[in-house]
Amino acid sequence: MKKHLITSLLMVIWTTVLLGLVYPLVVTGVAQVLFKDKANGQLITRDGAIIGSRIIGQPFSGPGYFHSRPSAAGNAGYDAANSQGSNFGPTNQKLIDRVQRDLARLNTENPGAPVPADLVTASASGLDPDISPAGAEFQIPRVARERSWAEEKVRRLVQAHIRPRQFAVLGEPRVNVLELNLALDGK
Amino acid sequence: MTANGWFQILLFLALIFLLTKPLGVFMAKVFSRERTFLDPVVRPIERLLYRLTQVDEEHDMPWTEYAITMLMFSGVSMLVLYGIERLQHFLPGNPQKFAGVDPALAFNTAASFTTNTNWQNYTGEATMSYLTQMAGLAYHNFVSAAVGIALAVAFIRGIARTENKTIGNFWVDLTRGTLWVLLPGCVVYAVLLVSQGVVQNFRPYDTAKLMEAQHVPKLGTDGKPVVGADGQPLMDTISDQSIAQGPVASQEAIKMLGTNGGGFFNANSSHPFENPTPFSNYLQLLSIFAIPAGLTYTLGKITKSPQHGWAVWSAMAILFLCGVTTAYWAEAKGNPLLKGVDQQAGTMQAGGNMEGKEVRFGIADSALFATVTTDASCGAINSWHDSYTPLGGMVPLVNIMLSETVFGGVGAGLYGILIYVVLAVFIAGLMVGRTPEYLGKKIEAYDVKMAMLVTLVFPLVILALTAISSVEGFGASSISNPGPHGLTQILYAFTSQAGNNGSAFAGLNGNAPWYNISGAITMLIGRFFMIIPMLAIAGNLAQKKTVPASAGTFPVTTPLFAVLLVSVILIVGALTFFPALSLGPVLEHLLMMAGKTF
Numbered sequence: 001m002k003k004h005l006i007t008s009l010l011m012v013i014w015t016t017v018l019l020g021l022v023y024p025l026v027v028t029g030v031a032q033v034l035f036k037d038k039a040n041g042q043l044i045t046r047d048g049a050i051i052g053s054r055i056i057g058q059p060f061s062g063p064g065y066f067h068s069r070p071s072a073a074g075n076a077g078y079d080a081a082n083s084q085g086s087n088f089g090p091t092n093q094k095l096i097d098r099v100q101r102d103l104a105r106l107n108t109e110n111p112g113a114p115v116p117a118d119l120v121t122a123s124a125s126g127l128d129p130d131i132s133p134a135g136a137e138f139q140i141p142r143v144a145r146e147r148s149w150a151e152e153k154v155r156r157l158v159q160a161h162i163r164p165r166q167f168a169v170l171g172e173p174r175v176n177v178l179e180l181n182l183a184l185d186g187k
Numbered sequence: 188m189t190a191n192g193w194f195q196i197l198l199f200l201a202l203i204f205l206l207t208k209p210l211g212v213f214m215a216k217v218f219s220r221e222r223t224f225l226d227p228v229v230r231p232i233e234r235l236l237y238r239l240t241q242v243d244e245e246h247d248m249p250w251t252e253y254a255i256t257m258l259m260f261s262g263v264s265m266l267v268l269y270g271i272e273r274l275q276h277f278l279p280g281n282p283q284k285f286a287g288v289d290p291a292l293a294f295n296t297a298a299s300f301t302t303n304t305n306w307q308n309y310t311g312e313a314t315m316s317y318l319t320q321m322a323g324l325a326y327h328n329f330v331s332a333a334v335g336i337a338l339a340v341a342f343i344r345g346i347a348r349t350e351n352k353t354i355g356n357f358w359v360d361l362t363r364g365t366l367w368v369l370l371p372g373c374v375v376y377a378v379l380l381v382s383q384g385v386v387q388n389f390r391p392y393d394t395a396k397l398m399e400a401q402h403v404p405k406l407g408t409d410g411k412p413v414v415g416a417d418g419q420p421l422m423d424t425i426s427d428q429s430i431a432q433g434p435v436a437s438q439e440a441i442k443m444l445g446t447n448g449g450g451f452f453n454a455n456s457s458h459p460f461e462n463p464t465p466f467s468n469y470l471q472l473l474s475i476f477a478i479p480a481g482l483t484y485t486l487g488k489i490t491k492s493p494q495h496g497w498a499v500w501s502a503m504a505i506l507f508l509c510g511v512t513t514a515y516w517a518e519a520k521g522n523p524l525l526k527g528v529d530q531q532a533g534t535m536q537a538g539g540n541m542e543g544k545e546v547r548f549g550i551a552d553s554a555l556f557a558t559v560t561t562d563a564s565c566g567a568i569n570s571w572h573d574s575y576t577p578l579g580g581m582v583p584l585v586n587i588m589l590s591e592t593v594f595g596g597v598g599a600g601l602y603g604i605l606i607y608v609v610l611a612v613f614i615a616g617l618m619v620g621r622t623p624e625y626l627g628k629k630i631e632a633y634d635v636k637m638a639m640l641v642t643l644v645f646p647l648v649i650l651a652l653t654a655i656s657s658v659e660g661f662g663a664s665s666i667s668n669p670g671p672h673g674l675t676q677i678l679y680a681f682t683s684q685a686g687n688n689g690s691a692f693a694g695l696n697g698n699a700p701w702y703n704i705s706g707a708i709t710m711l712i713g714r715f716f717m718i719i720p721m722l723a724i725a726g727n728l729a730q731k732k733t734v735p736a737s738a739g740t741f742p743v744t745t746p747l748f749a750v751l752l753v754s755v756i757l758i759v760g761a762l763t764f765f766p767a768l769s770l771g772p773v774l775e776h777l778l779m780m781a782g783k784t785f
Contacts, residue, residue, distance in 0.1 A: 015330060089676075116535070117537075124543050
């Protein structure tokens with residue numbers, strides 16, 4: 001009995017060294033050598049300052065930008081140190097109210113067009129970097145109007161930013177909002 | 188539902204089918220201590236570890252000794268985890284200067300990770316230091332998985348051995364599962380994940396200047412807008428984004444391969460840093476089922492009845508397809524209460540019920556993930572089950588209620604389904620009026636009693652605690668979604684913890700004293716109380732003589748057996764939980780169709 005207890009203690013100590021320290025350090029070393037940018041979060045810098053991560057969404061509210069999805073992470077949404085979904089159940093009145101509020105706004109921006117589901121639903125992470133191609137298409141008239149551009153010009157930019165299914169099979173087509181807005185501003 | 192969605196789902200099952208045999212053969216070799224291609228590298232490490240920890244690798248244990256060493260190791264490692272959490276502010280690897288975790292939460296989390304549950308009442312990126320995540324939480328992801336595999340292998344030996352008192356050496360099984368299976372798999376897998384964009388660093392959190400600063404109403408500590416002296420709401424300007432970092436990929440790999448499921452970040456596998464691309468998502472799906480599926484072949488190989496392994500595999504595959512079909516159908520239909528929203532799938536959007544889902548995964552990959560993570564006792568999520576439609580959300584719940592026997596947790600899934608196999612063989616024996624046999628072993632009163640103990644304690648704990656929590660203020664006050672959905676939240680919480688799954692209807696506030704303590708105890712019962720009767724059966728079977736198969740033997744290698752096994756699992760699961768399910772998701776579905784909200 002006492003022998004097993006000693007072995008338990010020693011086993012915890014030595015396996016912690018191997019699995020809890022050596023393993024993550026080795027993976028970090030390999031990752032930092034082989035995929036430095038990806039291992040550090042694909043940060044985008046402009047003029048020496050970090051302006052975001054390529055794969056973490058940001059909030060946008062100005063009419064001249066494409067807007068990200070609703071986010072439940074933090075007060076302004078997109079708090080990347082506090083990832084969170086709404087966790088509203090399908091019959092929760094708060095969900096219905098939020099969706100109706102957003103619908104009312106979107107319907108004045110682009111009257112008559114069907115509102116794609118992803119534009120009025122909160123993402124799982126609260127940090128979803130993407131909207132669906134339909135979600136981008138829906139916003140083209142507003143962005144073009146605000147910037148006094150031809151819709152076709154904005155649409156070409158959107159088309160260039162549609163990322164197809166990975167290996168033509170996996171996931172869903174999508175548009176990265178931050179990259180699209182950076183392109184709009186010519187950055 | 189789309190053709191592409193179905194293609195992704197069926198391709199997934201096909202790939203699991205292809206992985207089953209090679210992995211099963213490999214694990215059979217590892218645990219029979221035969222030579223493998225990894226020996227030149229790993230064998231010296233194994234020998235060194237035995238020397239350092241005073242293990243005699245030639246010693247074989249009876250089931251009681253096996254159980255005691257397993258309990259001691261789990262107990263000691265759980266205490267160490269509790270200590271690391273409480274003392275993390277004195278330890279290195281804490282660039283965000285997080286305080287020590289408070290006692291109730293630290294106890295819940297220690298129980299959670301020791302039992303392979305990974306129920307999380309905390310927000311990872313705002314609570315746990317890098318060292319706690321690596322050396323505390325990810326470490327337990329390794330060893331709790333290795334313990335699970337060890338137990339499954341011990342059970343298989345119990346079936347395969349005759350007139351023998353022993354079922355293997357716990358330390359050897361633990362070590363070999365870690366060094367041959369989990370660790371090498373994770374090194375390769377973690378690097379693959381980084382190539383997709385999963386982060387792996389020790390940076391303090393980065394601060395980004397938002398492209399467009401946001402003006403939003405200032406919120407008080409109660410979450411309500413703060414009003415100024417003039418009656419106008421005060422505004423806040425948010426111009427920075429703090430970006431959480433950390434050694435995520437190394438933890439992510441074992442989180443999935445060990446069917447643990449505890450996210451580095453709160454949003455788990457929906458977080459772009461934990462699961463950035465559809466391919467990383469697919470890898471995660473495959474890695475949940477890989478070892479559990481392989482173990483069905485290991486079962487067939489060691490008991491010299493590969494057909495039986497495949498029969499068990501088929502029963503699992505049938506239940507998997509039932510679950511994923513229901514979840515995909517329900518989620519693709521969308522939420523009828525969201526009037527005026529275009530939820531129709533097309534070339535431009537995935538459509539469906541997108542609340543709590545990510546665009547890159549859409550409906551098919553989300554429904555598939557929810558099914559797989561609860562078929563196995565993984566509990567990672569890439570979409571919030573709480574926001575699923577009532578029937579879509581019922582699938583993960585029912586999956587866990589079936590004791591996660593559909594491939595199941597690493598090891599736990601196999602010994603879970605073997606309990607049902609014992610019951611199925613027993614029922615078949617009753618039908619033909621003969622003493623039931625299983626792979627040449629007579630199944631007698633002792634074995635069936637132990638199997639029933641396991642099947643009865645599980646619903647008893649879940650239903651009793653759900654009942655108490657839904658009528659008492661300390662339980663019901665944590666509900667975030669009123670109406671029948673609130674009952675489902677509580678039912679899901681205890682089912683997930685008793686089943687050692689770890690996924691949640693996460694709107695429920697679990698970080699309250701009642702849920703922290705009752706949840707921790709539920710997880711410990713769900714793990715260790717199940718294991719002991721299971722090891723007792725293994726020990727008992729090992730001692731028995733082999734009886735040659737006769738005309739009256741019910742064959743366990745046929746499609747008929749697979750169907751019987753599926754029926755037993757569904758009848759035991761469905762009958763026990765049907766009343767509770769009727770009051771939760773079924774009622775909510777009917778009310779939703781009638782247009783009712785809460």
